[in-house]
Every structure is written in structure tokens, then in C-alpha cells.
Amino acid sequence: MMLERIRLAAAREALAERGQPDGLIAAVTFVATLILVESLAVGPLAATQPEVASALFWIAMVFAAILATTRSFERELEDDAIDAVLALPGGRDALYAGKTLALTALIALIALVGGALSLLLLSLEVLLPAHLALVLVAGILALAPVVVLFVVIALRLRSRAALVPILALPVLVPQLVAATNGTAAAISGDAAAALGWAGLLLAFALVYSVLGLTIVPAALE
Amino acid sequence: MSAANRIGGRRVLIIAALAIAVVIGYVATQTLQSAAVYYLTPTEAARRGIAPGQAARLGGQVLAGTLIYDPASRALRFTIGDGVSTVKVVGSGAPPGLLREGAGAVVEGTFAADGTFRATQVIAKHDEVYTAPTGSAVPTHQTPAP
Amino acid sequence: MISTTAKTTSALRARPFLGAASVVALFVALWMALVWSPPDAVMGNVVRILYVHVANAWLAYLAFVVVFLASIAYLWTKRPVFDAIAVASAEIGVLFCGLTLVLGAIWARPTWGVWWSWEPRVITTAVMFAMYVGYLLLRNLSNDLERRATRAAVLGIVLVVDVPIVHLSVTWMNALHQLPSVLRPGLDPTLDPSMLASLIAMTIAFTFLYAYLMTARVAIERRRQARILEARA
Numbered sequence: 001m002m003l004e005r006i007r008l009a010a011a012r013e014a015l016a017e018r019g020q021p022d023g024l025i026a027a028v029t030f031v032a033t034l035i036l037v038e039s040l041a042v043g044p045l046a047a048t049q050p051e052v053a054s055a056l057f058w059i060a061m062v063f064a065a066i067l068a069t070t071r072s073f074e075r076e077l078e079d080d081a082i083d084a085v086l087a088l089p090g091g092r093d094a095l096y097a098g099k100t101l102a103l104t105a106l107i108a109l110i111a112l113v114g115g116a117l118s119l120l121l122l123s124l125e126v127l128l129p130a131h132l133a134l135v136l137v138a139g140i141l142a143l144a145p146v147v148v149l150f151v152v153i154a155l156r157l158r159s160r161a162a163l164v165p166i167l168a169l170p171v172l173v174p175q176l177v178a179a180t181n182g183t184a185a186a187i188s189g190d191a192a193a194a195l196g197w198a199g200l201l202l203a204f205a206l207v208y209s210v211l212g213l214t215i216v217p218a219a220l221e
Numbered sequence: 222m223s224a225a226n227r228i229g230g231r232r233v234l235i236i237a238a239l240a241i242a243v244v245i246g247y248v249a250t251q252t253l254q255s256a257a258v259y260y261l262t263p264t265e266a267a268r269r270g271i272a273p274g275q276a277a278r279l280g281g282q283v284l285a286g287t288l289i290y291d292p293a294s295r296a297l298r299f300t301i302g303d304g305v306s307t308v309k310v311v312g313s314g315a316p317p318g319l320l321r322e323g324a325g326a327v328v329e330g331t332f333a334a335d336g337t338f339r340a341t342q343v344i345a346k347h348d349e350v351y352t353a354p355t356g357s358a359v360p361t362h363q364t365p366a367p
Numbered sequence: 368m369i370s371t372t373a374k375t376t377s378a379l380r381a382r383p384f385l386g387a388a389s390v391v392a393l394f395v396a397l398w399m400a401l402v403w404s405p406p407d408a409v410m411g412n413v414v415r416i417l418y419v420h421v422a423n424a425w426l427a428y429l430a431f432v433v434v435f436l437a438s439i440a441y442l443w444t445k446r447p448v449f450d451a452i453a454v455a456s457a458e459i460g461v462l463f464c465g466l467t468l469v470l471g472a473i474w475a476r477p478t479w480g481v482w483w484s485w486e487p488r489v490i491t492t493a494v495m496f497a498m499y500v501g502y503l504l505l506r507n508l509s510n511d512l513e514r515r516a517t518r519a520a521v522l523g524i525v526l527v528v529d530v531p532i533v534h535l536s537v538t539w540m541n542a543l544h545q546l547p548s549v550l551r552p553g554l555d556p557t558l559d560p561s562m563l564a565s566l567i568a569m570t571i572a573f574t575f576l577y578a579y580l581m582t583a584r585v586a587i588e589r590r591r592q593a594r595i596l597e598a599r600a
Contacts, residue, residue, distance in 0.1 A: 149525065153518045157508050167505065170498040171525065173490070174532060207528065215442060215521050259486045260541050280541055317480025319410060327484075327543050344479045349545040350557040351414055353405035 002094060009098020010105075016075060017106055023071050024109065027064040031114035034060040036121060048122055054183035057118050058139065058176055064114065065107045065143055066164050069151045072103060077155070092217040096152070100212065104144040111140050127189035135186050135194055138201035139179035145208040146171055152216055175204050260327050263306035273332045279308060280327040280346065288322050290315070297343065301326055312340035319345035379586065385579035392572035399565040407562075413477050414562070420470040421549075422569040423463045424492075426577055430460030431499065431530050438523030441516055447592050448585075450516035453523050455584035457502050459577055464496045479543060487536040488544035495533050498526045512595055 017023060038056045039047030046052050115136060119126065126132050150168040154160035182197030260280035261269065271277050281301030288299040297312040299322075310328050320326055325346030330339045400418040407414035433456040441449035471489065472482050483489065502522050509515040537544050548557045549566070556563050 146525075149521070153505070153521055156514070157505075159508060163501075163505065163508070167498075167501045167522070170494045170501060171529070173494045174529075208525070211525055211528075215524055259543065262541070280543075317478075319478050319480070321409075324409075342481070344481055344484065344543060346543055347410065347478050347545050349548040349551075351417070351548065351559055351562055352408045353559045353561065354408045 005091070005094035006097045006101065009095050010102040011098075013072065013099050013102030014105070017072070017102070023068055024106065027068050027110045028113045028117070030067060031057075031060045031064045031110065032117045032121065034063070035114075035118045039122060048124065050124070050184035050187040051180065053118065053122050053124055054180040054187070055176075057115060057183065058179045061107070061111055061114065061139075062143065062147070062169065062172060062176070063165070064110050065147045066151065066168065068106055068110065069103055069144075069147050070160070070164065072099065072106075073151050073155055093213070096148075096217045097213060100145060100148050100209075103148055104140060107144050107147075108137065108140045111136055124187060126187050128186045128191055128194060131191055131194040131198070132183065132186035135179065135182035135198045135201070138198040138205065139175070139182065141205035142175040142179070142201040142208070143172065145205065145212045146175070149208070149212045149216055175201060178204070262303035263301060263308040264303055266308070267306055271332055273334045276329070276331055277338075278327060278329045279310075279338060280325065281308070283320065283322050283324055283326050285322045288316075288320070297340075299326070301328070309337045310340050310343075311337050312343050314343075316343055317345040319347060321345075324348075379582065382579065382582045382586075385575055385582060389572065389575040389579050392568070392575050396565070396568040396572040399568050404561050404565040405559065410478055413474065416470055416474040417562075418566050418569040420467060420474055421566055422573045423467040423470065425550075425570055426573045427460050427463040427467055427495075428530050428534070429574070430456045430463060430577065431495070431527055434460065434499075434502075434523045435527035438520035441520045442524075445513075447512065447516065448589065450512075450519065451585045451588035451592065452581070453516075453519060454503075454506060454588055455581050457499055457523070458584060459580050461496065461499045461503065463573075463577075464492065464499065468492060468496060484543050486543040487540050488533070488542055491529065491533040491536045495529050498529060502526060510595065512592060 035056050038060075039053075042052060042056075047056065118124075147164075147168055150164050150171075151160070154163045154167065157163060178197045178200045182194050182201065185191075185193035185197060260278040261271075263279060263281055266277060266279055279301060281303045284300045284302050284307065290297050292315070295313050295315070297314065297316055298310070299320075300307050300309050302308075310326075311333075312328070312330070320343065325348065327344040327346055328338060328340040329342040329344075331341075333339050396418070400415055404415070404418075406412045434453050437449045437453035437456065440446070441453065468489075471492075475484070476482050502519065505522060506515055506519050509518070534547065534550065536542065537546055549563070551557075558566065
């Protein structure tokens with residue numbers, strides 16, 4: 001019953017996103033633009049180093065994730081049907097889990113397209129594409145629950161646009177370090193390191209997903 | 222359903238998930254022991270093939286008999302090692318007071334073409350052992366190689 | 368109506384005792400740290416910063432763990448006293464964490480040679496400081512008691528994950544900061560016995576200070592909560 005509700009919540013979210021694809025396009029454009037501007041700022045020589053390029057990409061991804069998640073929850077605020085869902089037993093948990101799943105998929109999509117664009121823009125040659133994909137997935141799994149959590153916490157506050165990055169970025173520092181190093185390792189061919197960092201990211205993903213699923217539904221209104 | 226019931230009912234699942242996460246995290250960190258984010262030991266630097274001119278940060282133990290500082294020319298020379306490889310370091314300016322042979326050091330700078338390291342910053346590393354002064358001038362404990 | 372539980376009144380009665388204990392313990396600990404304990408064989412009298420720096424760091428860990436526990440307690444029981452405990456401990460924790468960073472910088476200059484370095488222990492501690500400043504910021508943005516407390520409780524639970532990361536950062540990777548001298552596997556301290564005694568004395572003194580500040584701050588918060596509830600009625 002619970003899984004069915006989660007699936008429905010996720011499907012509802014996916015439909016809403018499909019109906020308004022400008023969100024996805026905006027986020028991808030955001031990532032590409034940010035990377036372009038950052039690489040101009042640090043200089044072309046620095047930007048093509050795997051470590052720098054990875055850092056640029058992941059920081060852009062954090063902001064893109066915050067963008068997409070905030071848009072999604074703002075939509076909920078405008079949509080009064082949500083109150084009926086929240087009133088169901090287990091409704092909050094299903095709604096939160098479903099939204100998190102769908103948003104994770106959306107952010108993964110942004111990462112895929114944005115990542116491909118970045119590799120093109122910075123003309124990077126990836127030595128271990130399979131490992132890069134793994135690190136990317138693990139990184140998104142580690143990133144998304146935290147972002148959703150903070151957007152939910154700050155949802156009904158006026159200054160949430162500033163508050164969410166202020167709250168989320170310190171918490172995401174270990175994940176950003178792991179994702180940046182893992183991506184750089186995959187690009188430059190260090191398979192063992194890439195796998196190690198991906199493992200660490202998965203551990204973080206587990207911890208924050210469980211934490212989020214446990215306590216956030218209690219805070220949802 | 223009260224918050225208490227909701228949280229209690231899934232306790233087993235939560236504990237299992239967190240236990241798995243801890244295990245994965247532990248294994249990952251063990252694997253990543255040498256994936257130095259802050260500094261590289263001479264062996265790690267050699268393995269990574271840091272090119273001359275590329276900014277790097279090295280860490281190691283200052284080898285005995287290699288620390289030379291000439292106040293007139295402000296030239297500083299010493300060799301750092303990690304028990305396996307060594308790197309000659311050349312810097313300028315007075316070294317930090319705690320820089321001694323047998324103690325740790327972290328240097329920032331670039332490799333020169335001849336394999337020596339041109340340090341723009343020399344930082345003395347202190348280990349976690351603190352002892353009262355004995356009679357001799359030189360402390361008896363040494364910073365182990367990282 | 369905020370009910371004064373037996374626990375609250377006993378805490379109020381304990382406050383003068385805690386205040387006196389803090390002052391006495393701090394005097395004793397400072398004497399031990401500055402006069403009684405020996406200088407270090409390597410860095411001389413500079414080592415004396417260690418006693419306050421490390422004690423502050425430990426108290427910051429303690430304070431943030433208390434925030435975590437109080438946050439869980441609030442979500443479980445919805446009793447406002449736990450929210451008061453959480454905010455009080457967070458503020459004191461931020462204070463101790465900030466002091467740790469400042470004293471660390473002062474210690475770093477004569478020992479490492481630099482005021483600051485982007486190395487693992489320093490970064491994670493600065494991040495922990497930023498996190499809990501964010502926590503206090505979040506609280507300040509709302510006056511709705513229940514919603515603010517719920518939000519803060521969620522955050523208080525999530526943020527504690529960083530505390531073990533801060534402590535273990537130096538063991539996980541190559542770092543400039545030294546390895547732990549006391550909280551280490553095997554629990555064999557690498558401090559001279561008289562230095563260890565001074566550190567423990569300082570920690571006890573700061574713990575008394577923490578408890579004293581907690582009783583004062585929790586009382587203030589309970590009064591604020593009562594005022595808001597009265598204004599509603």
C-alpha cells in the first residue's frame with residue numbers, strides 16, 4: 001500500500017515536470033552558463049584540469065538542484081489538492097518519499113545533460129566513463145535528499161531563497177569533496193580512487209535518505 | 222498516527238540502513254586513506270606524476286642532517302621523506318620555529334625541472350605527543366612519517 | 368500555560384551552585400594550565416593554549432550532541448522545554464566552536480607558521496561553525512513557536528552528522544592538524560600526565576560553565592515562550 005502511494009506521488013511529480021519542461025531546460029542552461037562563466041574566470045588552463053572542472057560542475061549542480069526542488073515545492077504550495085493527500089494515513093511519508101524519488105531522477109537528468117555539456121565546453125577527455133557514471137549517480141543520490149530536506153524545512157519562510165544555500169552548503173561539504181574527487185579520479189583514470197569516493201557518496205546517500213525519510217514528514221505541513 | 226509511533230515502527234529498517242551506511246563508509250575511507258586531499262607524500266606525488274610548474278603541496282618528515290638555513294642569503298634547504306621516497310626542498314626566508322630535523326613539515330609550491338621542490342610556503346607540522354622537557358636539549362620523540 | 372516541572376525548578380535552584388563551581392573550577396584549571404603544568408619539550412609555553420583550545424572543542428561537541436538529543440526529544444514529545452534546551456545549547460556550542468577556531472589560529476601562528484590553512488580539521492570545524500550559525504539563523508526567521516521548533520529540531524538532528532566527521536577528519540586523511548591526543552583508539556593519551564590532568568581540569572571547569580550558561584539561557588527562553596503564548600491568549 002505504502003509503495004503504491006509512493007509510486008503515485010512520484011508519478012504525479014514526473015507528470016507535473018513533463019507538463020512544464022521549462023524547469024529542466026532552465027536548470028540545464030543554468031549549469032552550462034555557470035560552468036562557462038566560472039571557467040572564464042579561472043582561466044582556460046585551470047578549467048581543463050580535472051579537479052577544477054569537477055568542482056565547477058558539482059557546485060553548479062548543487063545550485064541547479066536547489067532551483068529545481070524549490071520550483072517543485074512552490075508548485076505544491078499553489079496546489080490545494082495537496083491537503084487531501086497529506087490528510088491520508090501515511091500520506092506525508094508517501095508524499096515526501098515520492099517527491100524525493102522524482103526530484104532525484106530530475107536532478108540526475110540535469111546532471112547527465114549538464115555534465116555532457118560541460119565535458120564538451122571544457123573539451124575534457126574522460127578515461128573511465130563507466131566509473132564517471134557511477135560517481136555521478138552516487139553523487140546525485142548523496143546530494144538530492146539533503147537539498148529536498150532543506151527546501152522543505154525552509155518552505156514557508158520568506159527568505160528561503162537565501163536560506164536554503166546557507167543551510168545546505170555546509171552540510172554538503174563532505175559530499176562535494178567526495179563528488180569532486182571522485183569525478184576527477186574518473187576523468188583522469190584512477191579507478192580505485194573513483195570507486196572509493198563513489199562508495200563514500202553512497203554511504204552519505206543512505207544516511208541522509210534515512211534521516212530525511214524519518215524526520216522530515218513530521219515537519220511537512 | 223503520532224510521531225512516536227511512526228518513528229518507532231520503522232526502527233529496524235532505519236538501524237539496518239544506518240549500519241550498512243557505516244560499513245560502506247568505513248570501507249570507503251580505508252580505501253581512500255592515501256587519497257590525500259590536503260597534501261601528498263613524496264611517494265604519492267611521484268605516483269601521480271606531478272608535472273614541473275604544477276602547484277602542489279607535499280608533506281613528510283624532515284630528514285636528519287639535511288636542514289640548512291643561511292640567514293645572510295635567506296636560503297632554506299631540507300629534504301623531506303616518507304620512509305620510502307624523498308624530495309629535496311628549496312625555499313627562502315626564515316623557517317617556522319618548530320621546523321626541525323625529525324619533525325613533520327608541509328610545503329606548498331611547485332616542482333622544478335630538476336626534481337627539487339621550490340617551496341613558496343613552509344609549514345611545520347606538530348605531532349600529537351606532548352612531553353615535559355627532559356634534561357637534553359633535543360626532544361626524545363620524533364614525528365613518525367605519515 | 369507553561370508548566371514548571373520539577374526538573375525545571377531544580378535546575379533553577381542549581382544555578383548559583385553551578386556558577387560558583389564554574390568560577391572555582393576555572394581558577395583551579397587556569398592555575399594548573401598556566402603555572403603548574405610543565406612547558407612542552409618542543410614548543411615550550413605555547414603549548415598552554417592546548418588546554419583551553421581542546422576543552423572548548425570538546426564542549427562544542429557536547430553542546431551539539433545535546434542539541435541533537437533535545438531535537439529528538441522535541442519531535443517525540445512536542446514539549447517546548449526541549450526546544451528551549453536545543454536553542455540554548457546551540458548558542459553556547461557556537462560560542463565554544465568559535466573560540467576553538469580563534470584559539471586554534473593563535474596556536475597555529477607560532478607552531479605551524481601560518482594563521483590559517485585549508486586543512487581537514489580546520490575546514491570541518493569551520494563548516495560545523497557555519498552549520499550551527501545557520502541553525503540559529505533559521506530560528507530567528509520565525510516567531511511561530513511550534514513551526515519554528517519543528518523546523519529547528521529537524522535541522523538539529525541532521526547537523527550532528529558533522530560532529531564525528533570533524534573529529535575523525537585527521538585520522539581519515541593526510542592533515543596538518545595533529546592526530547587526537549586523548550580521544551583516540553586504544554585511549555592511551557599521548558600527553559604528559561600533568562598535562563593530561565590540566566586538560567581534564569579545564570574540561571571540567573568548562574563543563575560547569577556550560578551547565579551554568581544552559582540554566583540561564585533555558586530560563587530566558589522559557590520566559591520568552593510564556594510571553595508569546597500569553598500574547599496569543
